[in-house]
Amino acid sequence: MSDDEYLARRFEENRGRLTAVAYRMLGSTAEADDAVQDAWLRLDRADSEGVDNLPGWLTTVVARICLDRLRSRTSRREDPLDVERPWVDEDAVDPAQEAVLADSVGLAMLVVLEHLTPAERLAFVLHDMFAVPFDEIAPMVARTPEATRQLASRARRRVQGAPTRVETDLVRQREVVDAFLTAARGGDFEALLATLDPDVVLRVDAKVASFGFLKDTVGAQEVALGFNGAAQTAELALLGGAVGLMWAPGGVPRTAFVVTIEDGLIVAIxxxxxxxxxxxLDPVPLDF
Incomplete structure (x- = not known):
């Protein structure tokens, strides 16, 4: 057997697990197949002789491919979710747990997963569904193992329908939003990044989008670029009882910046x- 044939056989041995990971990440059998095929192309080009743990290496590659694809989605999927073929990999976890997963990875689960951030989804899928350790997941999402554990915990609460730890203390909200506004006005890109969750989501309505300055965006780097040096005339305000920002030329509110904070970081604007x-929202300038 040639080296290429041996590598292809090893890849096929792992295809079921890889497709299971990709399907749970992307929610589409077609996209899952594409991601797995992309992983094969990368393996074919790589120096596989230096890979000690091929299944682990392939899982990492597929997870990164899926993470990139999730982050590239700047708006909610409009195509119907594909749940005709929920992938079951008998070698992924113990049979009893896999049986539970086979029942759970249907439309209801995928709908919930669609509402997770890309990093939350990756941490939850790899750890909770495939028992990948947090120290292996952490480099994929550019976080520490402990921060990655928090990602999975937050995702788990959302999947289970439990409330997330959205910051409700107004003083703490003000501290975070004020730090964001100060950094944005001052063009301090690093300080701006420090206020944002790596997978922060910026959503704008049609009227805001029509001006062409901002659009729906995912990711701290991209969101920070949009606000860096901007928001010069925005001011802190109470919006529906929470701290946010507003633009109110002549004292008349024209734009509301609704900010969602979790674990001390802005996760959505x-x-x-x-x-x-x-x-x-009834915007009111802050006086405390």
């Missing part, structure tokens, strides 16, 4: 110029 939204 929603910008709206919709009069109905502004009326509901």
């Amino acid at each position: 929603d910008l709206s110029m919709d009069p109905d939204v502004l009326k509901r």
